[in-house]
Amino acid sequence: MARFQPRHLLAAVAVTLIVAAFVAPPGGDDPGGPAAFFAFCDAQFSSWFGILAVFAFLLGGVSLVGTHLRRVLLRERDWTYSIVTLVSFLGVLVVGLAKLGGAPGLQGDPFAPDAWLTKVFDGVLSPLHATLYSLLAFYVASASYRAFRARSLETSVLLGSALVVLVGRIPSADRLTAWLPADMAFLRLEALSLWLLKVPNTAGQRAIMIGVALGVVSLAVRMIAGVERGKGGLE
Amino acid sequence: MNASSGAEPFLERLDRRWIFLTLALSVIAALLYEPVFPDRPGELVRPIFDRLESLAPGTPVLVSLDYSPSSAPELEPMAEALTRHALLRGLPLCYLSLWPTGNNMAERLESDLIATEHPEAVYGRDWVTLGFQAGGELLAHAMIDSLGSRFLTDSRGTPLKEIPALAHVVGLGDFGLVVSLSAGTPGLKEWVLYVGDAGGIPLAGGCTGVGAPQFFPYYPRQLMGLMAALKGAAEYEAALARVYPGQVPEVMRATRGMGPQAVAHLVIVGFILLGNGALLRRRSGGSAP
Amino acid sequence: MNGWSVSTSLEVWVGALLTLMVFSFLWRDNPFYKFAEHLFVGVSAAYWMVVGFWTTLWPRVVVPLVPGAVKVVSPEAEAGPFDPLALLPALLGLLMLCRMVPRLSGLARWPTAFVLGTTAGYTVVRYVRSDFLNQIRAAVGEGVLLRTPDGRLDTAESVAAAATLLGTLACLHYFMNTRREGRVSSPFARLGLLVLMITFGASFGSAVMARISLLVGRLQELMGSWLGLI
Numbered sequence: 094m095a096r097f098q099p100r101h102l103l104a105a106v107a108v109t110l111i112v113a114a115f116v117a118p119p120g121g122d123d124p125g126g127p128a129a130f131f132a133f134c135d136a137q138f139s140s141w142f143g144i145l146a147v148f149a150f151l152l153g154g155v156s157l158v159g160t161h162l163r164r165v166l167l168r169e170r171d172w173t174y175s176i177v178t179l180v181s182f183l184g185v186l187v188v189g190l191a192k193l194g195g196a197p198g199l200q201g202d203p204f205a206p207d208a209w210l211t212k213v214f215d216g217v218l219s220p221l222h223a224t225l226y227s228l229l230a231f232y233v234a235s236a237s238y239r240a241f242r243a244r245s246l247e248t249s250v251l252l253g254s255a256l257v258v259l260v261g262r263i264p265s266a267d268r269l270t271a272w273l274p275a276d277m278a279f280l281r282l283e284a285l286s287l288w289l290l291k292v293p294n295t296a297g298q299r300a301i302m303i304g305v306a307l308g309v310v311s312l313a314v315r316m317i318a319g320v321e322r323g324k325g326g327l328e
Numbered sequence: 329m330n331a332s333s334g335a336e337p338f339l340e341r342l343d344r345r346w347i348f349l350t351l352a353l354s355v356i357a358a359l360l361y362e363p364v365f366p367d368r369p370g371e372l373v374r375p376i377f378d379r380l381e382s383l384a385p386g387t388p389v390l391v392s393l394d395y396s397p398s399s400a401p402e403l404e405p406m407a408e409a410l411t412r413h414a415l416l417r418g419l420p421l422c423y424l425s426l427w428p429t430g431n432n433m434a435e436r437l438e439s440d441l442i443a444t445e446h447p448e449a450v451y452g453r454d455w456v457t458l459g460f461q462a463g464g465e466l467l468a469h470a471m472i473d474s475l476g477s478r479f480l481t482d483s484r485g486t487p488l489k490e491i492p493a494l495a496h497v498v499g500l501g502d503f504g505l506v507v508s509l510s511a512g513t514p515g516l517k518e519w520v521l522y523v524g525d526a527g528g529i530p531l532a533g534g535c536t537g538v539g540a541p542q543f544f545p546y547y548p549r550q551l552m553g554l555m556a557a558l559k560g561a562a563e564y565e566a567a568l569a570r571v572y573p574g575q576v577p578e579v580m581r582a583t584r585g586m587g588p589q590a591v592a593h594l595v596i597v598g599f600i601l602l603g604n605g606a607l608l609r610r611r612s613g614g615s616a617p
Numbered sequence: 618m619n620g621w622s623v624s625t626s627l628e629v630w631v632g633a634l635l636t637l638m639v640f641s642f643l644w645r646d647n648p649f650y651k652f653a654e655h656l657f658v659g660v661s662a663a664y665w666m667v668v669g670f671w672t673t674l675w676p677r678v679v680v681p682l683v684p685g686a687v688k689v690v691s692p693e694a695e696a697g698p699f700d701p702l703a704l705l706p707a708l709l710g711l712l713m714l715c716r717m718v719p720r721l722s723g724l725a726r727w728p729t730a731f732v733l734g735t736t737a738g739y740t741v742v743r744y745v746r747s748d749f750l751n752q753i754r755a756a757v758g759e760g761v762l763l764r765t766p767d768g769r770l771d772t773a774e775s776v777a778a779a780a781t782l783l784g785t786l787a788c789l790h791y792f793m794n795t796r797r798e799g800r801v802s803s804p805f806a807r808l809g810l811l812v813l814m815i816t817f818g819a820s821f822g823s824a825v826m827a828r829i830s831l832l833v834g835r836l837q838e839l840m841g842s843w844l845g846l847i
Contacts, residue, residue, distance in 0.1 A: 099730035106731055110738025119472035120501060120527040136477060139470045141706040142735050143463025143478075144677055145728055147669035148710035150462075154666045155717055157658070174655040181659030189667025199690050202484055203671055204431040204459070206439055210667065212628055214432045218664055219397035220632035221657040223835050224639040226398035230592070230832035231643055233825050234351050235344040238599040242607050247814045252600070254818025255825075259597055262559050262826060263590035264365035287371065290544055290819055292777050296784025297816025299545040299752050300809075303785075304792050306748035313737035348643050355829075355836055359847055401834025402827060428668040462673040466739065480676060485691055521743040525751060537827030541820045549755050550747065557823065558830045585833050592829040 100319040107317045109134045158182060185213055254289060261286025339606040347599060354595045358588035364579055365586055369567040373560055376532045376553035377413070377567040379505050385418035387504035388493055392468070392519065393437075396429040399511035399536050404433070405561035405582035406509050406534040408441050412576050413568055415446045415454060419504065420493035424458040424479070426467060426514040431459045431483060445577075452486070456493045459483035465518035472527040473499045500529050509534040509555075516543060520550050534560060562586045622845025633843040636835065678707050756782050784812040 109131060117124040117132035124132050161175035187193070194209030195201025203210045243249040260266055266282040273281055279288065315321040369377060380389065391410055395403045414421045423434040434457040442449050449455060458479045461467050470477050475497060481487050488494055500506055506529055510516035516533040524531035530552055535543055537557035547554055555564055561582035568576050624630065638653040680687050681700035688694060709728040716725035761779040765771045791809030840846045 099726040102727065103730040103734035103737070106734030107738035107741075110735065111741055113738075114742040118526070119469065120499070120529075136470060137702065138731075138735050138738075139463060139466035140478070140677065141709065142466045142732065143461060143673055144706040145710055145713060145732055146462040146464065147673045148713045148728075150665050150669045151710075152714060152716060154662050155714075157662050159717070171651065174651050177652055177655040178659035181656050182663045185660050185663035186667065189663065190670065200692070203667065204435055204483060206435060210664070211432060211435060213660065214429075214664065216628035216631045217635065217656065218660050219400075219432075220636050220835075220838070221639065221653060222397040222661070223400065223831065223838075224636045225654075225657065227828070227831040227835040228639065228642065230828040231348045231351060233828045234596050234599060235347045237596055237825070238342075238347055238603045239344075241600050241603065243604055244607075247810060250811050250814040251818040251821070252604070254815040255822040256597060256600065258819050258822030259593050259825060262557070262822070263593050264367045264559070264562065264586050265590055288777075289815065290541060292780050293784050293812050293815040294541050294819040295544045296781045297788050297813045298542050299756060299781070299785045300788030300792065300813075301816075302542075302545060302748040302752055303789065306744040306752075309740055309744045310749075313741045316733055316737050345643065351832075352836075355833055356840070359833070359836055359840055362847065398831065401837075402830045428665050428672075431668065431672070460668060460672050462669055466735075469739070521747045522739070525747045526743065537823040537825075537830065538820075540823045541816065545752060545755065550751060557826050559826070585830065585837065588833045588836075589826070589829055592833065593826070596825060596829075 104317045104319065106138060107313065110138060154182070154186075185210070188213060254293075257282065257289055258286050261289075339602065350599075351592060351595055354591050355588045358591040361587075362584070363587035363591070364583060365590060367559070367562045367566040367583060367586065369563045369570075370560075372547060372554045372556065373563040374553070374567065375548070376505075376507070376555065377564060377571075379530070379532065379552065380410075380413050380417060380419065381571070383417065383419055383504040386420070388420040388422055388497055388502070389414050390422045390424070390500065390503040390506045392506070392508040392510075393423055393425045393430045393433040394427050394508055394515040395433065395511035395536075396427060397433075400433070400436075401585065402536045402558050402561070403509045403511060403534055404436070405558065405580065405585070406555050406564065407433070407437055408581060409561060409564040409568060410507060411437055411441055411455075412445070413564075413572075415442070415449055416572055416575055420453065421455040422458060422493060422497075422503070423455070425460045426464050426518070427511075428460050428462075431457070434459065434483070451484075453492045456491050457483045464514035465522045468500075468514075468519055469522040469526065471500050472523060472529070475499065499527075501527060503529075505530055505532060507532045507534065510539065511536050512539070515539075516551075520546055524550055558582050558585055558589060620845075624843050624845065629842050633839055636839060678703050678710075682707060756785050784808075788812050788816075 113131035113135040116128040117135060119135075123129075158179065161178045163169070164172045164175040165179070189203055189210045192199050192201050192203045192208065192210075194212065195203065195205050195207055201208060205211065241252060241255070243252045260269065261282040266286070270281040278284060312321065383389070389410075391407060393403075393407060411421060413419075423437070424430065425433065427433075438451075438455075438457070442455065446454075458475070459482070461478050463470070463478070467478055471479075475494070476488055479488060482491060496502060500523060506519070506523065508516045508519040508531070510519070510533060516535055516539070519531055519533070523529055531550070532553040532555075533543060533551050534555035535557070540554070540556035540560075543551060543554055543556070555561055559582075562585075565576075565580040565583050569578070569580070624633075635653050635656070638649040641647055642650040675686075675690075680697070681703035684696035684699055687696055709731055712724045713728040714725075715721040759778070761775055761782060763771045763774040763778055787805055787809035789809070791806045791813065794806065837847065
C-alpha cells in the first residue's frame with residue numbers, strides 16, 4: 094500500500110474543498126448529513142490557512158534575521174547596514190509584543206494612538222513605505238520620455254490609448270475639447286477615455302481574465318493530480 | 329549637416345535627473361498655488377453614492393481597508409468620503425482589513441477624521457473597527473456566514489454581541505453594502521471571487537490606478553460601482569459636496585490632490601510628446617532611429 | 618499658500634527626514650538611502666510579525682490551547698474551554714518552521730501541501746465561476762441588441778456591447794491560435810493585438826496616474842504636516 098505523502102494531502106484537501114463549494118455553499122442553509130462534514134472542513138481549512146500565513150510571517154522574520162546576522166558576522170558587503178536592520182527588527186518586535194506605551198502590562202491595544210507601535214508606524218513605517226513607492230513616479234516619467242515611442246502601428250495605438258487616459262482622467266480634460274460640437278461629444282476627452290476603459294479595455298481585460306482562469310484551473314488540476322513539478326508543486 | 333541635428337543628440341542625452349527635477353518642481357508649484365478643479369460624479373461612482381443614500385439609517389456598512397501607507401494617497405480619500413457619507417446618513421460603519429496595516433489605517437480615520445469632524449460620533453454605535461486577521465480572501469469567505477467565526481471581538485477586545493452597531497449582523501449579507509478599498513492582493517478581486525459571486529452579496533470597490541482597468545469587466549454585474557484612483561475619490565467627494573453642502577469641507581482631500589495631479593499628467597504627456605517629436609524629426613531628417 | 622509653520626512633532630520630523638533620505642536616491646545611491654532602506658526592511662518585517670501574532674495567533678492558537686492565557690491581556694475575561702482542534706494548525710505551523718533546520722526541512726512539505734491544496738481547492742471553483750462563466754455571461758448574456766427601459770433600441774449601448782464582444786473574441790483568438798495565416802484568421806488576430814494594445818495603453822495611463830498620486834501625497838505631507846506651507 095502506498096505511503097501517505099504530502100501530495101496525497103494536497104489532493105485530499107483540494108478535492109474536499111471543491112466538493113464543499115457545491116454541497117455546502119456559503120450563504121446557504123445549514124447543511125445536514127455528509128454535507129455537514131464538508132461545511133466543517135471548509136470552515137476549518139480557511140481558518141488554518143490564516144494561522145499558517147502568520148507562521149509564514151514568522152519564518153520570513155527568522156530568515157531575515159539569519160541572513161543579516163550572517164552578513165554581520167562574516168563582515169560581508171554593506172554589513173554595517175545589516176546592523177540597522179537587526180536592531181530595528183528586534184526593537185519593533187519588543188515594542189509590539191510587549192505592547193509598550195499603552196495600558197500597563199499586556200492589556201492594551203497595540204494599535205491604540207498612544208501605543209509605541211502606532212508611533213513607529215506613523216513616524217517610520219508609513220513615511221518610508223509611502224516614499225519608496227512614490228519614487229516610481231519619477232521613474233515612470235523618465236521611462237515614458239525615453240522608451241514610449243510610436244515606432245509602429247501597435248505602439249502608436251498603445252501610446253494613443255495611454256495619452257487619452259492620462260489626459261482624459263484629469264478634471265479639466267473637458268475644457269481641452271469643449272469646442273467639439275454636441276453631436277461629436279463622444280470624442281471629448283473625458284467621454285473618450287471612459288469609453289476606452291469601458292469597451293476596448295474591458296474586451297482585452299476580459300480575454301485576459303478568461304485565459305488566466307483557464308490557466309489557474311489547469312495548474313490546480315495538475316497540482317491535484319500530482320504531476321506539477323518545480324515551484325508550482327511540492328518539489 | 330542638418331541645422332537642428334544638435335537638438336536631437338541633446339534630447340537623447342538628457343539626464344533623467346532633469347526630468348525628475350521638472351516633475352518635482354511642477355508638483356510643488358501646483359501644491360503651493362492650490363488649483364482646484366471641480367469634478368462631477370461619474371457613471372461608475374454614482375451607484376455607490378446612490379446605494380448609501382438609499383439605505384435606511386441604522387443599516388450597517390462594511391468598509392474593508394485593504395491598503396497600506398504606500399497606497400493611502402489614493403485610497404484614504406475614498407475611505408474618508410465613505411466615512412463622511414455614512415456618518416451623515418446615520419449608517420454605522422464597520423472597518424476591517426485583509427492587510428496587516430489595516431489596523432493603523434482604521435486608527436488614522438478615527439483620529440484624523442471622525443474625532444475632528446464628527447466628535448459627536450460614538451464608538452460602538454456609529455462605527456466599529458474589527459481590524460486585521462490573517463487569511464486574506466479566506467477570511468472574507470468565512471465571514472459570509474458569520475463574522476463571529478473569525479472575529480470574536482473588535483480590535484479593542486469587546487465581544488461582537490456587545491457592540492450596538494453590529495446588533496443585527498450575523499454574516500456579510502446583513503450589511504447594506506460591502507466596500508473594499510484595495511491596493512493589491514488580497515483585495516477587491518478576492519472580494520468579488522470569494523464574497524460577491526460566492527455569496528450573492530452587493531459589492532462595491534475602490535482601487536488604485538494601477539488596478540483600475542482590470543476591474544472594469546466586473547462592472548456592473550459583479551461590482552455595483554467602482555471608484556478608480558484619486559479621480560474616483562474626487563468624484564465621490566463632488567457628489568457629497570452637492571448633496572450635503574455645508575456639512576462637508578468645501579474642498580476635500582482628493583479634490584485638492586487632483587490639481588497637482590493634473591499638472592503632473594500634463595508634464596508627463598509633454599515629455600512623451602517631446603520624445604516622440606524628436607523621433608519624428610529624426611525620421612523626417614532621414615537619419616536612422 | 619500659508620506661511621512657514623514648521624512642525625514640532627518628533628514623529629513628523631523623523632518621517633520627513635526619512636522621506637528626504639529616500640528621495641536622495643534620485644540623485645544617486647548613497648549611505649542615507651541605504652540606511653533608510655535597511656531600516657524599512659527591519660521595521661516592516663517585525664511589524665508584520667507583531668500584527669500577525671496579536672490578531673491571529675494569540676486568539677486562534679494560544680488562547681484555545683492555553684485558555685488561562687486570556688487573563689494576561691484581559692484580567693476580567695473568563696477562560697474558555699480547551700480546544701483540541703487548535704492543535705492541528707499549531708502542529709502544521711511548527712512543521713513549517715522546521716524549514717529552518719536542514720535535517721528537518723522535509724517536514725515542511727506537509728504544511729506546504731496543505732496550503733497548496735487549500736489554494737487549489739478554493740481557486741478552481743471561484744475562478745471558473747467569476748472569471749470564466751460570469752465573464753462569458755457578461756459578454757453574451759444579454760445579447761448585443763440592448764434596449765432602453767421603455768423598449769426602444771439603445772444604439773450606443775448596443776454598439777458598445779457588440780464592440781466589446783468582438784474585441785474579446787479577437788483577443789482570445791490571438792491568445793489561443795498559433796496559426797494565424799488565412800484571410801480571416803490573420804486580420805482577426807491583428808484586431809485582437811490592437812485591442813490588447815489599447816488595453817495595455819489604458820493600463821499604463823492608469824498606472825502613471827497612480828504613481829503620480831503617491832508623489833503628490835508624499836509632497837503634500839512634507840509641505841503640509843512638516844513645513845506648514847499648505
